[in-house]
Amino acid sequence: MAKWMSVAQVKEQIEESSAEEVISGYLEVIKKSKINGYITVSEKAIEQAKKIDDEGQDGLLAGVPIAIKDNISVKGLPNSCGSRILEGYIPPFNAHVVEKLLVAGAVILGKTNMDEFAMGSSTETSYFGPTANPWDLERVPGGSSGGSAAVIAAGEAPLALGSDTGGSVRCPAAFCGVVGLKPTYGVVSRYGVVAYANSLEQVGPLANNVADIAILMDVIAGYDRRDSTSIDRKMAYQKALVNDVKGLKIGIPKEFFGEGIHPDVEKAVWNSIHKYEGLGATWEEVSMPNIKYALASYYIIAMSEASSNLARFDGTRYGFRNNGENWNAMVSKTRAEGFGTEVKRRILLGTYALSAGYHDKYYLKALKVRTLVKQDFDRALAKIDLLMAPTMPNPAFKIGEKIEDPLTLYLSDVNTCPINLAGVPSISISCGFTDGLPIGLQIIGRPFEELTVLRAAYTFEQITDYHTKRPLEVA
Amino acid sequence: MVYENPEGIKIGLEIHVQLNKLKTKMFCGCSSDYHNAAPNAQTCPICLGLPGTLPVLNKKAVEAAIKVGLALEGEIAEETQFHRKNYFYPDLPKGFQVTQYDFPIVSKGKVVIEGEDGEHVIGITRAHMEEDPGKLVHLGSIEKSKGVLINYNRSGMSLIEIVTEPDIRTPKEARRFLDKLRNILEYLDIFDGNLEGAMRVDANVSVYWGTRVEIKNISSHKGVERALLYEIMRQKNVIRHGGKIIQETRHYDEGRGVTISLRTKEEAEDYRYFREPDLMPMRVVGWIPSVRETLPELPDAKHARFIEEYCITDMHARALTSKIMLADFYESICAKGVDPKIAATWTADVLLGELNYRDLAISSYDGKKIFFLNTKGMKIENSFKVSDMVELVPLFAEGKISDRSAVEVIRSILDSKGEKSPFRIIEEKGLSKAEDDLVSKVVAETIAENTGAVQDYLGGAEKSLNFLVGQVMKKTKGTADAKTAREFLLKGLKG
Amino acid sequence: MITKEDVEHIGWLARIDINEQEKVEFMEKLNSVLEYFGQLDELPTEHIIPTYHVAEIYNVFREDVIEECLPQEIVLANTEYKEEGTFRVPKIG
Numbered sequence A: 001m002a003k004w005m006s007v008a009q010v011k012e013q014i015e016e017s018s019a020e021e022v023i024s025g026y027l028e029v030i031k032k033s034k035i036n037g038y039i040t041v042s043e044k045a046i047e048q049a050k051k052i053d054d055e056g057q058d059g060l061l062a063g064v065p066i067a068i069k070d071n072i073s074v075k076g077l078p079n080s081c082g083s084r085i086l087e088g089y090i091p092p093f094n095a096h097v098v099e100k101l102l103v104a105g106a107v108i109l110g111k112t113n114m115d116e117f118a119m120g121s122s123t124e125t126s127y128f129g130p131t132a133n134p135w136d137l138e139r140v141p142g143g144s145s146g147g148s149a150a151v152i153a154a155g156e157a158p159l160a161l162g163s164d165t166g167g168s169v170r171c172p173a174a175f176c177g178v179v180g181l182k183p184t185y186g187v188v189s190r191y192g193v194v195a196y197a198n199s200l201e202q203v204g205p206l207a208n209n210v211a212d213i214a215i216l217m218d219v220i221a222g223y224d225r226r227d228s229t230s231i232d233r234k235m236a237y238q239k240a241l242v243n244d245v246k247g248l249k250i251g252i253p254k255e256f257f258g259e260g261i262h263p264d265v266e267k268a269v270w271n272s273i274h275k276y277e278g279l280g281a282t283w284e285e286v287s288m289p290n291i292k293y294a295l296a297s298y299y300i301i302a303m304s305e306a307s308s309n310l311a312r313f314d315g316t317r318y319g320f321r322n323n324g325e326n327w328n329a330m331v332s333k334t335r336a337e338g339f340g341t342e343v344k345r346r347i348l349l350g351t352y353a354l355s356a357g358y359h360d361k362y363y364l365k366a367l368k369v370r371t372l373v374k375q376d377f378d379r380a381l382a383k384i385d386l387l388m389a390p391t392m393p394n395p396a397f398k399i400g401e402k403i404e405d406p407l408t409l410y411l412s413d414v415n416t417c418p419i420n421l422a423g424v425p426s427i428s429i430s431c432g433f434t435d436g437l438p439i440g441l442q443i444i445g446r447p448f449e450e451l452t453v454l455r456a457a458y459t460f461e462q463i464t465d466y467h468t469k470r471p472l473e474v475a
Numbered sequence B: 001m002v003y004e005n006p007e008g009i010k011i012g013l014e015i016h017v018q019l020n021k022l023k024t025k026m027f028c029g030c031s032s033d034y035h036n037a038a039p040n041a042q043t044c045p046i047c048l049g050l051p052g053t054l055p056v057l058n059k060k061a062v063e064a065a066i067k068v069g070l071a072l073e074g075e076i077a078e079e080t081q082f083h084r085k086n087y088f089y090p091d092l093p094k095g096f097q098v099t100q101y102d103f104p105i106v107s108k109g110k111v112v113i114e115g116e117d118g119e120h121v122i123g124i125t126r127a128h129m130e131e132d133p134g135k136l137v138h139l140g141s142i143e144k145s146k147g148v149l150i151n152y153n154r155s156g157m158s159l160i161e162i163v164t165e166p167d168i169r170t171p172k173e174a175r176r177f178l179d180k181l182r183n184i185l186e187y188l189d190i191f192d193g194n195l196e197g198a199m200r201v202d203a204n205v206s207v208y209w210g211t212r213v214e215i216k217n218i219s220s221h222k223g224v225e226r227a228l229l230y231e232i233m234r235q236k237n238v239i240r241h242g243g244k245i246i247q248e249t250r251h252y253d254e255g256r257g258v259t260i261s262l263r264t265k266e267e268a269e270d271y272r273y274f275r276e277p278d279l280m281p282m283r284v285v286g287w288i289p290s291v292r293e294t295l296p297e298l299p300d301a302k303h304a305r306f307i308e309e310y311c312i313t314d315m316h317a318r319a320l321t322s323k324i325m326l327a328d329f330y331e332s333i334c335a336k337g338v339d340p341k342i343a344a345t346w347t348a349d350v351l352l353g354e355l356n357y358r359d360l361a362i363s364s365y366d367g368k369k370i371f372f373l374n375t376k377g378m379k380i381e382n383s384f385k386v387s388d389m390v391e392l393v394p395l396f397a398e399g400k401i402s403d404r405s406a407v408e409v410i411r412s413i414l415d416s417k418g419e420k421s422p423f424r425i426i427e428e429k430g431l432s433k434a435e436d437d438l439v440s441k442v443v444a445e446t447i448a449e450n451t452g453a454v455q456d457y458l459g460g461a462e463k464s465l466n467f468l469v470g471q472v473m474k475k476t477k478g479t480a481d482a483k484t485a486r487e488f489l490l491k492g493l494k495g
Numbered sequence C: 001m002i003t004k005e006d007v008e009h010i011g012w013l014a015r016i017d018i019n020e021q022e023k024v025e026f027m028e029k030l031n032s033v034l035e036y037f038g039q040l041d042e043l044p045t046e047h048i049i050p051t052y053h054v055a056e057i058y059n060v061f062r063e064d065v066i067e068e069c070l071p072q073e074i075v076l077a078n079t080e081y082k083e084e085g086t087f088r089v090p091k092i093g
């Protein structure tokens, strides 16, 4: 069995043999994994596959395996968010996206590793240890959906779900050389996704190629009455799979090519832009002057919302509990030992940013800056169709290299987090390599114009072979 | 007469009203009828605050809030939204309460009460929507607890928090305000005040126009009055001994009837309010006309109409409109063509008095009967029918039974748990008013048997007549009409 | 700049126990981040309306219709600290 398969190839395999055989093939690969991409491998995957073989399923993903980030609730499987504090917690319900996957016949392989509570860009802050980048086992896979991107790059799953609050799907997609999409805010239900920063995050698909992203979007996107921020808009994502970018107007925001950018990354991205030009698209530079304030605004908002979201982890109803002479002491000790250092930092900063006397200086200010950042996007996207930029300014860094200094780590989100502030869609695709490490091209669209984003990404794939390259380390 | 408020007392109340007549909780589909459920059996991932869950607002809760706003003559906000109030407590499964902050749905209302000096207006600062936390049981007392048991069945119930201006001047006014408010809310059919925890009150009180002290979570109207009486006395004592009142939060110990300090202003929580990002803002002023159409006639209007339409006394009208179920019950009786004045007397004076004596409260009215609850809030297997009054009132009006017998009939209906009809009771107990022949026969007998009293009366001792009337009543087992007995006696004695 | 005492206070607000050594570490790291956040001060925003949400959606409601609850044993399945159908925790004080 081929190790890296598209959804179409998986379905062919199932036709030829069975879903059970395909799933056990993936489980074999996972057993030999060198990357620590999964926190939990589902014991029910084989059973689920057999059932699909027996009953016959004609869903879009019948028998197709998928890996789920460990902050997306799957009934009956542990949901750790990469944290000790959720030790032993098993959700009694499915996330909306998981329900949709099951209806489509997808088989859940397991839950993937992540930065604790999605707070990070390297998957190093997980209680379950770091995930390795399949292209270089000493390097990080990016984060926070590092497990989801890495298992695809390592051939341990053809599809995965991640969540993207400030780049958490696109960053690991870029570092692992796979495709990852952050949809427009409101397009995919957040029900059952453990909240980090509610007003910023979306579930996003990860896959080996753009076509599979479109298939997965056709399954998971759509209105959900259980999510008040869900938007009722029907879209057929596979219709975007058209090899044509003629007449597309591309904007290049120079603020995304700031100091500290790796020259090979800059080169690869420009190289890509010229390829689009060759296909009949046009490009122009655009200015987005407030982008330089986006990172601070993003982190203040995310941490503030997070400080409140994570208050429920108090050892009272589920998860890890420490002893204490009274309830407050029990809670304080539980949270002291249950959360890792980075999570605690963000909770403390978020608590501070919302506290009496500082609310306006930090939280309110950040929301106002968010308005300015969003206006930058509105203005730019009014005259052009798409923005293109590097997903990450640098390729994957070494495990342990940035973990000590939070600010350095935060700065790696500089090109991804503005997109979440504006709520627009953005995809990261592979557009080159430097020293054997993948480089990601970020394609950003207007709100609800995922189809244009996907079309541009799909067209790029037709004339390049970056997405077919596989890491030798795990071959 | 103007009430001078000699001790400079200012009382403001914050009332948490549970919208327990809605079918489901505020943000999830769990049934709100949780009072008899096993602990934690009326919960779901949303009201347990499990990670990943999201709230979706119950439309009926918003309609109810608008109803309250209109009934209290308040303003409905053009745009309104929810905030998170962040604090840690074991009854709070998310570590924050979803509530409203700077844009409450209702502001600037009022309630008119019978004050110390006649009609008195209590301003309503605001009314906002929020979710109820779960319920804690402390093993042992709150101070010496060994542990806490948590039941989240109540978690996520819809609340409306109503905040008054400090316009209340005495504990009695506070109680009257609460009674009036409860009555209005029950008229609106959004709330059943009989259910445990349906209305919880925080009271702010200061004396001599001084620093205010907050008393938290008092569960009954009587409790509020007592807590305030105690607290006013305590504050006056502190000042008399040269002390100063500090701004603090106190807890009312219902058992001991005292307030105990919980925390001072310095220890006050920092709630870090911010807009709830999982809920979208609301623009609902457009609903006002249609909600207004659903507004029932409110207590004051009904009171005025009862006096006008049924020609009953102010006191009777007040008693009959003090509870929507009772008012409806009374109107059903009148609708059957029964004399409204007599029906008012027998309902407001006798039936209500009897219920009071038995410690029963009216719990519901189904169009045919009223049902009751005991003081513990438990439903009682007993009822009283409209038809009971409809049978009884004409019998009395036409002089077929005596007033004593009518009281007896009402008691017997309640004793029989509402099973027996007035006709049956009258027949079984022989309560039909004695015929005139019988009365004259008994009068003759009485005069013959009580020569001493007769001599006394004839000798000028008027009181002896009462004794003789009593003897006639005794012999007829109360079926005689006392007035008739007196007339017959007078005739006999002259004769 | 936040002090050690500030860290202590925020730790209490957030219910995270912080030991003496951690207090210093947190103070330093938090200050470096706060200093970075301080760059927003240079941007005049007095007349800017804050963006709480990119989606301009209003009036999202559900109907008042009863849905199924979880069975009690499932509700309590994620903890060993339970008693007669309730969650048990230490006294509040």
Ligand SMILES: [Mg+2]
Binding pocket: B099, B130, B161
């Ligand atoms: Mg409140």
Ligand SMILES: [Zn+2]
Binding pocket: B025, B028, B029, B030, B042, B043, B044, B045, B046, B047, B048, B156
């Ligand atoms: Zn519920």
